[in-house]
Amino acid sequence: MKKLLSGDEAIAYGAWRAGVKFATAYPGTPSTEILEAFVRLPGIYAEWAPNEKVAVEVGIGSSMAGARTLVTMKHVGVNVAADPLMTFTYTGVNGGFILISADDPEMHSSQNEQDNRIFARFAGMPLLEPADSQEAYDYVEHGLELSEKHDLPVMVRFTTRLAHSKTLVNVEEKALDKELRGFKRDIKKFVMMPMYAIPRHKDLLKRLADVQAEAETSPMQTVEMQDTDIGVITSGIPYQFVRELLPDASFLKLGLTYPLPEKMIRRFAGEVKRVLIIEELEPYLEEQIRAMGIECTGKEFTGRLGELTPERLAVALGKAGLKPSFHPVQTPPLPALSRPPVLCPGCPHRATFTALKKTGAHVFGDIGCYTLAALPPLETVHTCVCMGASIGNAVGVAKAGGSQRPVVAVIGDSTFLHSGITGLLEAVYNNANVTVIILDNTITAMTGGQQHPGTGKTLMGTDAPKVDIETICRSVGIKHLWRLDPMRLNELETALRDSYKIDGPAVIITEYPCQLYPTRLKRIPMVVDPELCNGCGACLRVGCPAILTTEELSAEGLPKVTIDADLCTGCEVCAWVCKPDAIKFPVSEEVEHD
Amino acid sequence: MTKITNVLIVGVGGQGVILASEILTEIAMRFGMDAKKSEVHGMAQRGGAVSSHVRFGPKVFSPLIGVGDADVLLAFEALEAVRWAHYTNKDSKILANDLRLIPTTAFLSKGTTYPDDPFAELEKSGYHADKIPADQIAKDLGNVRLANTILLGALSKHLDVPEEIWLKTIEARVPKKTIELNREAFQRGRSFNSKAK
Numbered sequence: 001m002k003k004l005l006s007g008d009e010a011i012a013y014g015a016w017r018a019g020v021k022f023a024t025a026y027p028g029t030p031s032t033e034i035l036e037a038f039v040r041l042p043g044i045y046a047e048w049a050p051n052e053k054v055a056v057e058v059g060i061g062s063s064m065a066g067a068r069t070l071v072t073m074k075h076v077g078v079n080v081a082a083d084p085l086m087t088f089t090y091t092g093v094n095g096g097f098i099l100i101s102a103d104d105p106e107m108h109s110s111q112n113e114q115d116n117r118i119f120a121r122f123a124g125m126p127l128l129e130p131a132d133s134q135e136a137y138d139y140v141e142h143g144l145e146l147s148e149k150h151d152l153p154v155m156v157r158f159t160t161r162l163a164h165s166k167t168l169v170n171v172e173e174k175a176l177d178k179e180l181r182g183f184k185r186d187i188k189k190f191v192m193m194p195m196y197a198i199p200r201h202k203d204l205l206k207r208l209a210d211v212q213a214e215a216e217t218s219p220m221q222t223v224e225m226q227d228t229d230i231g232v233i234t235s236g237i238p239y240q241f242v243r244e245l246l247p248d249a250s251f252l253k254l255g256l257t258y259p260l261p262e263k264m265i266r267r268f269a270g271e272v273k274r275v276l277i278i279e280e281l282e283p284y285l286e287e288q289i290r291a292m293g294i295e296c297t298g299k300e301f302t303g304r305l306g307e308l309t310p311e312r313l314a315v316a317l318g319k320a321g322l323k324p325s326f327h328p329v330q331t332p333p334l335p336a337l338s339r340p341p342v343l344c345p346g347c348p349h350r351a352t353f354t355a356l357k358k359t360g361a362h363v364f365g366d367i368g369c370y371t372l373a374a375l376p377p378l379e380t381v382h383t384c385v386c387m388g389a390s391i392g393n394a395v396g397v398a399k400a401g402g403s404q405r406p407v408v409a410v411i412g413d414s415t416f417l418h419s420g421i422t423g424l425l426e427a428v429y430n431n432a433n434v435t436v437i438i439l440d441n442t443i444t445a446m447t448g449g450q451q452h453p454g455t456g457k458t459l460m461g462t463d464a465p466k467v468d469i470e471t472i473c474r475s476v477g478i479k480h481l482w483r484l485d486p487m488r489l490n491e492l493e494t495a496l497r498d499s500y501k502i503d504g505p506a507v508i509i510t511e512y513p514c515q516l517y518p519t520r521l522k523r524i525p526m527v528v529d530p531e532l533c534n535g536c537g538a539c540l541r542v543g544c545p546a547i548l549t550t551e552e553l554s555a556e557g558l559p560k561v562t563i564d565a566d567l568c569t570g571c572e573v574c575a576w577v578c579k580p581d582a583i584k585f586p587v588s589e590e591v592e593h594d
Numbered sequence: 595m596t597k598i599t600n601v602l603i604v605g606v607g608g609q610g611v612i613l614a615s616e617i618l619t620e621i622a623m624r625f626g627m628d629a630k631k632s633e634v635h636g637m638a639q640r641g642g643a644v645s646s647h648v649r650f651g652p653k654v655f656s657p658l659i660g661v662g663d664a665d666v667l668l669a670f671e672a673l674e675a676v677r678w679a680h681y682t683n684k685d686s687k688i689l690a691n692d693l694r695l696i697p698t699t700a701f702l703s704k705g706t707t708y709p710d711d712p713f714a715e716l717e718k719s720g721y722h723a724d725k726i727p728a729d730q731i732a733k734d735l736g737n738v739r740l741a742n743t744i745l746l747g748a749l750s751k752h753l754d755v756p757e758e759i760w761l762k763t764i765e766a767r768v769p770k771k772t773i774e775l776n777r778e779a780f781q782r783g784r785s786f787n788s789k790a791k
Binding site: 002004132161164165166167168237239240241243244245309310311314326328331332333334335336337338339340341342344376377537540543544545546547548549 | 606607616619620623628629630631632633641642643654655656657658659660661662663673674676677678679680696697698699700701705706707708715716719
């Protein structure tokens with residue numbers, strides 16, 4: 001059956017088809033939709049793990065148990081999971097194991113654009129790079145076979161462009177029936193202490209050599225011999241762009257890119273006059289092919305930044321002296337007012353950062369919707385490094401004495417449970433003068449509303465024990481803790497100011513649900529009394545999409561505001577900052593007093 | 595049809611750009627063509643600009659339309675037509691909803707402001723957009739959500755795909771009780787003449 005599937009959905013269907021019964025992940029754009037699609041398929045178990053390291057450890061367990069296993073994450077998640085992965089290649093698998101690394105060149109929704117192909121090579125994991133949804137679907141099964149045959153975990157790496165593009169896929173109606181092999185004690189394989197790890201490392205090199213031999217004849221490598229003046233070696237999504245721009249060239253399109261098929265590459269290079277390497281980000285293929293002693297070029301034209309879009313690639317090919325089929329008419333874009341993403345109407349973060357801004361603190365941020373508070377008009381988040389970094393960053397600044405202001409860390413509930421707890425332990429253990437705000441909106445919001453250990457629900461939709469964040473904080477030794485509703489901005493501001501006076505760490509848990517997930521929330525929209533509005537703009541500076549300026553001017557000559565009733569959720573943050581008290585709930589016309 | 599058709603659909607997060615592009619991709623698929631659709635989402639629902647690339651033909655490689663290579667630019671909001679106009683060329687068609695959504699950050703912007711008339715702005719730079727009053731027509735039909743179907747109707751006139759495939763695909767995507775209304779909306783969009791006064 002032909003289906004229109006995104007790369008993410010294709011991975012889910014492909015895994016199901018290949019007999020994967022067990023999948024685990026921590027959500028992260030652009031990988032999140034894989035498990036959201038997988039969990040809807042019959043006869044499987046899928047879960048959100050607290051973080052990527054745990055996901056890989058659980059996945060290793062599932063593989064040890066002999067189940068075909070899928071673990072998915074975004075590129076930076078692999079950093080978190082690196083510790084178990086680097087040794088998992090030594091032990092090898094029982095049931096086939098696929099790690100999905102969804103990379104994000106161009107940083108559409110990420111803090112960096114690292115190229116995880118290098119990670120696969122570093123760890124010694126065979127690497128597959130699909131170029132469309134059909135290949136994403138097929139490669140999961142190829143990868144699982146490779147994994148079981150060669151006793152290795154396999155990385156399937158693709159990018160946002162593939163994850164979020166929809167293309168046609170031939171989907172099988174039935175899943176393969178894979179028997180659960182069961183866990184067997186095998187300490188030489190699974191106990192990685194030096195006496196066993198040393199021979200396993202040697203064995204890893206042998207297993208990789210076997211994969212390399214297989215890479216020479218793998219159906220995932222394709223050769224298209226056309227005009228031999230130019231031979232392009234490429235992999236993944238860039239193939240699609242370059243194949244269209246150089247329709248007559250010869251192509252070696254690699255699907256299995258670690259270990260590289262050296263003989264095949266030599267043969268191809270020998271048959272063409274000139275070898276051009278087209279790849280996004282790092283010169284991963286180019287450096288290895290050069291090291292084979294093959295003359296080639298690529299990065300000097302394409303550069304190492306962002307996505308290779310058709311127009312960028314056309315320019316690069318032009319620099320390389322080639323004539324691409326498409327010549328971008330480089331008309332500059334017309335100036336247009338930008339439309340940056342903003343916090344949603346009713347978002348509790350707006351309240352928290354409005355109160356926080358008043359206290360003049362240095363604020364160390366983390367990964368989540370609240371990173372948007374770094375931008376105008378809130379401008380209250382001053383750093384963002386990686387998941388869980390906020391608390392450690394704040395402790396470092398406080399301990400180094402580099403700030404004369406209150407030092408505050410802000411971290412969401414899901415991020416706190418992901419990797420914030422150890423940071424808090426550090427703050428307690430080393431008695432740092434920091435205030436940690438845990439923004440508890442009871443969901444993983446940024447990635448589209450995923451459950452986590454604090455929400456009381458699992459990915460499968462069953463009830464789960466709801467971890468209590470206060471109990472965690474108290475148990476690591478936090479003595480000063482507030483739990484409050486951030487929409488009561490006065491109380492929040494007072495708590496913040498009180499926390500700044502404490503010697504040692506303090507925690508403020510702001511509790512208010514996300515307005516979008518799991519269900520969209522809306523109360524009575526507020527209205528502006530045009531008689532009272534003086535056009536001061538204080539409400540505009542909380543950055544709510546529901547507040548709009550009008551043509552009507554106040555006595556001060558400033559535009560008065562109005563509130564879009566469709567967008568407004570009635571959160572009252574704008575009313576809190578309105579000095580003339582012009583923003584109110586509507587007075588019902590039916591209620592009349594004598 | 596041997597050539598590849600490039601349709602760029604743009605708008606603001608929450609307007610239904612992604613759904614519309616998905617419907618168009620499905621229409622192409624039902625017409626027996628290879629089709630690819632690509633966009634970046636994730637932060638879109640937080641009020642950002644959204645663009646979705648749809649390409650179809652006998653065989654499609656690139657999931658992205660190159661700058662200057664769109665055959666049709668369909669804008670769900672007028673300023674977005676201005677933002678993406680450079681993706682078109684002198685032979686392209688620009689269709690834009692006569693709707694102005696002013697971003698909340700407009701008051702903070704120091705240089706660029708929201709244009710008084712985005713359509714005039716386009717003309718000044720040598721682009722012409724057909725103005726489709728989709729929201730107004732939708733209101734006339736009694737349901738603002740029909741604006742998307744009206745815009746798809748307007749788009750259908752410029753693509754070489756039989757009308758019944760459009761209707762069949764749209765009907766499969768909308769709630770059963772709104773099928774008749776959506777048919778009507780599609781026809782209103784399809785027959786709308788932007789030059790008529």
